[in-house]
Amino acid sequence: MKFLLARRDFRTLFLALTVSMLAESVLVLALGIWVKDLTGSDGLAGATFLALSAPMLVAPLAGWVVDRVPRRAVFIALNLLTAVLLLPLLIVRQASDLWIIYAVAAGYGLSYIVLSATVNALVPELVPADLLPDANSALQTVKQALRLIGPLIGAGLFSVLGGARLAAVCAVCFLLASVGGMLLAGRKVADQSSRPPERLTWASEVSAGVRYLAREPALRKVALCSALSMIGLGVGESLYFAYVDQGLGRDAAFLGVLVSAQGVGGIAGGIASARVVRRLGEVGAVAVGIALFALGSLALVHPTLWLALPASVLIGMGLPVSMVGMNTLLQSRTPADLLGRTAVALDTLVSGPQALAIGLGALLVGVVDYRLLFGATGVAMVFVAGSLWLSRRLAPPATPVARIESDSNSSPKARR
Incomplete structure (x- = not known):
């Protein structure tokens, strides 16, 4: 830092x-x-x-x-x-x-x-x-x-x-x-006003980020798995009121305690995420983040206070770890003149389904036991994390970086 x-x-x-x-x-x-x-x-x-x-x-x-x-x-x-x-x-x-x-x-x-x-x-x-x-x-x-x-x-x-x-x-x-x-x-790494040599329509230029995301293997895999995990996370968010009321037997205000525990986990995950990316690679880091979601969801199947707080911390940790892995992969694998469009395409694909999943969870919790929904979500995310973990060779860990010296105006120099 x-x-x-x-x-x-x-x-x-x-x-x-x-x-x-x-x-x-x-x-x-x-x-x-x-x-x-x-x-x-x-x-x-x-x-x-x-x-x-x-x-x-x-x-x-x-x-x-x-x-x-x-x-x-x-x-x-x-x-x-x-x-x-x-x-x-x-x-x-x-x-x-x-x-x-x-x-x-x-x-x-x-x-x-x-x-x-x-x-x-x-x-x-x-x-x-x-x-x-x-x-x-x-x-x-x-x-x-x-x-x-x-x-x-x-x-x-x-x-x-x-x-x-x-x-x-x-x-x-x-x-x-x-x-x-x-x-x-205001330094830049590429001429952002440049155009590809072929003649493109305006619609083609706007959709270029989606097309790049679809054909880059590591980004495509991470985008798909992250979108699925956000669906699981969205469904889970709709279950917390039932969990607190029916499972823990507490007032709805207790949900604030669980949200605070997620926040603590988020800070811890944010601090640790750079190390996870360096050790496991970007794809491996996203897999670990989704696995933390999965473990937290599975722990909520059994409603008890001694599991509720650690589960919330795990879910909170999963988000920054997966986001840092995904953003670093995006930045390192995308050409500078496509980075904005690809970033928006990735964010839309990952975040968009979560809003729909929250509504779906709200409907399901009225007819299905919330414990079954937490369990199904957790199991599904275990498979998603496992699939992504097996694909981590798409973005292997980088060579460990030596300590870096830097000043305010010069590029860092690695000591070999």
């Missing part, structure tokens, strides 16, 4: 992303609470999350933009536009203003998609290939930490400041992230 933070550009990006991710973790929950406060409707509050995810339909266009505009410029503009996007929330006062919250939520959802692809494409421009696992690990660790404390901060600030003032605070955070982007050197 110290070698990364010694590099001025990565340190700047790290701080800028920390500020913007804090605003994100606060904002997402606060919008739903705000709608509930204005209308008293759980359904309308839940629709906020639908508005946030709706822009996934235009995700391929986001990848095309990231590959056709310098990534530093996209990062700056995106954070600046997000800050401006939040300003209409300052005039929300009553239920008739609900459409403003939904419109802002949809706009922010699109901003999040583009930002995710931009960061995936920008990181390889700021750090050498042998430090990609460490860079992704650092960012995932912060993300998991904010996932743990962000909702608490958001709920607390909303109760103290109200929705409009909280939106103003988040806008300032995005503005600061934009300023951080201006301090980046």
Whole structure:
């Protein structure tokens, strides 16, 4: 970590992303609470999350933009536009203003998609290939930490400041992230304005990331297995209320304890993920992450407190380990001029089915015992993890990297 933070550009990006991710973790929950406060409707509050995810339909266009505009410029503009996007929330006062919250939520959802692809494409421009696992690990660790404390901060600030003032605070955070982007050197590894020698239609260029993902063996395998694991994770998320109520015999508020345990596991997984990638390779790391999901799901089949907390920690650990492995594989196997589109295609394939799986789980838990569903999910993910583990030769571990010396302006030199 110290070698990364010694590099001025990565340190700047790290701080800028920390500020913007804090605003994100606060904002997402606060919008739903705000709608509930204005209308008293759980359904309308839940629709906020639908508005946030709706822009996934235009995700391929986001990848095309990231590959056709310098990534530093996209990062700056995106954070600046997000800050401006939040300003209409300052005039929300009553239920008739609900459409403003939904419109802002949809706009922010699109901003999040583009930002995710931009960061995936920008990181390889700021750090050498042998430090990609460490860079992704650092960012995932912060993300998991904010996932743990962000909702608490958001709920607390909303109760103290109200929705409009909280939106103003988040806008300032995005503005600061934009300023951080201006301090980046803006180096790039390839000419992003170049075009393939053959003549391509606009539709072909937009879909190029999907086609590359389909023909690259390691990425294709990881994408498929990760999508299946996210389906299992989505189904599992719908079972927690039944698990806490019927299994543990506790109030629904106890779910917050399990979520906190997942957050602790997420931080631990984020810290350890770079080492896992170096030892097992990117594909092996994703397999380990999915295996942790599987073990956690199987442990929840027997509802008891002494298994509930460790199982939640295991599930929390699985996400950053698999994400760091997947992102590092994406960055190391994808040409620079395709990275934005491929990143969006991968994110859509992996994250999209999870939302549908949450709905499926909510339907199934009404007719099937939640323990059977946890067991079936866990067994299915064991097979997915096993299949991916057997394919780890597609991306074997890299040669161990020696200690790296770095300063703020020079490339690191490995001591042989």
